[in-house]
Amino acid sequence: MSLIIKPETLRTLIESYGEQLPQDLEKAIAGVPEYFNLRPSLITPAKQVALQQILHCPYQGLTRKMYLESKVLELVSLKLADQVATPTEKLLRLQEIDRIHHAREILLRNIGNPPSLIDLTRQVSINEYTLKHGFRQIFGTTVFGYLHDYRMEQARQLLLSGQMKIEQVAQIVGYVNRSRFASAFRKKYCINPKAYQTQKNI
Numbered sequence: 001m002s003l004i005i006k007p008e009t010l011r012t013l014i015e016s017y018g019e020q021l022p023q024d025l026e027k028a029i030a031g032v033p034e035y036f037n038l039r040p041s042l043i044t045p046a047k048q049v050a051l052q053q054i055l056h057c058p059y060q061g062l063t064r065k066m067y068l069e070s071k072v073l074e075l076v077s078l079k080l081a082d083q084v085a086t087p088t089e090k091l092l093r094l095q096e097i098d099r100i101h102h103a104r105e106i107l108l109r110n111i112g113n114p115p116s117l118i119d120l121t122r123q124v125s126i127n128e129y130t131l132k133h134g135f136r137q138i139f140g141t142t143v144f145g146y147l148h149d150y151r152m153e154q155a156r157q158l159l160l161s162g163q164m165k166i167e168q169v170a171q172i173v174g175y176v177n178r179s180r181f182a183s184a185f186r187k188k189y190c191i192n193p194k195a196y197q198t199q200k201n202i
Contacts (some may be wrong), residue, residue: 005076013076046140049153049188050074056160058199078140092134099124100134107147111154112174114147152188155181159197166193 014020054071057064092100103124107114114120120143121128135143151173158169167178170193175181185193 010076013073046149047075047078049149050078052153052156053189058196081140092130092137096126096130096134097138099126100131100138103131103135103143104139104146107143108150111147111151112172114144114174117143148184149188151175152185155185155193156189156196159193162197166197169193 020026050071054068057067057071059067103120103126106120106123115123117128117131121131124131126134132143135141135146139146141149155169155173158164158172159166164172166182170176170178170181173181175184182193185191185196189196
């Protein structure tokens with residue numbers, strides 16, 4: 001994912017929070033005449049959720065404008081976090097990257113009954129530290145943080161289709177208890193599953 005922004009707009013935005021541009025970012029945009037392309041990166045679950053929320057904004061008028069602006073700021077902050085990544089970060093070997101992607105595939109194939117972290121490390125033949133560190137480096141979140149975000153996004157899309165009951169959606173994404181699913185969904189999207197389903201199908 002790339003984010004194109006005017007250097008002065010980026011500087012003004014950061015300074016409005018009483019901060020200065022990080023030195024490496026200041027050097028990167030120096031001499032850029034018009035638009036600056038923040039470093040391309042993977043679309044992590046957090047970015048994917050923000051992008052989906054922009055595409056499926058449920059509001060109108062002023063509320064819509066404020067909501068979309070907040071989501072754009074969220075994307076900018078996530079991109080800046082990528083841009084100023086710690087230079088001492090341990091680089092992953094290609095074999096480790098392949099195994100971490102394999103771990104992700106295993107998780108997504110078993111969202112209803114995911115393996116434990118220990119079982120996952122055994123299945124992909126990698127140690128726990130490398131799996132945890134590598135997952136955060138590649139996907140921008142923890143192993144089960146990624147799974148949680150994926151579950152919530154799948155649930156949101158199923159609710160959006162309007163073809164299933166809340167209990168069915170909860171079970172598909174791995175929740176036996178409807179109230180726990182509702183609580184997780186509400187925490188993620190600031191709206192109850194039923195209310196979201198209803199407003200999307202009016």
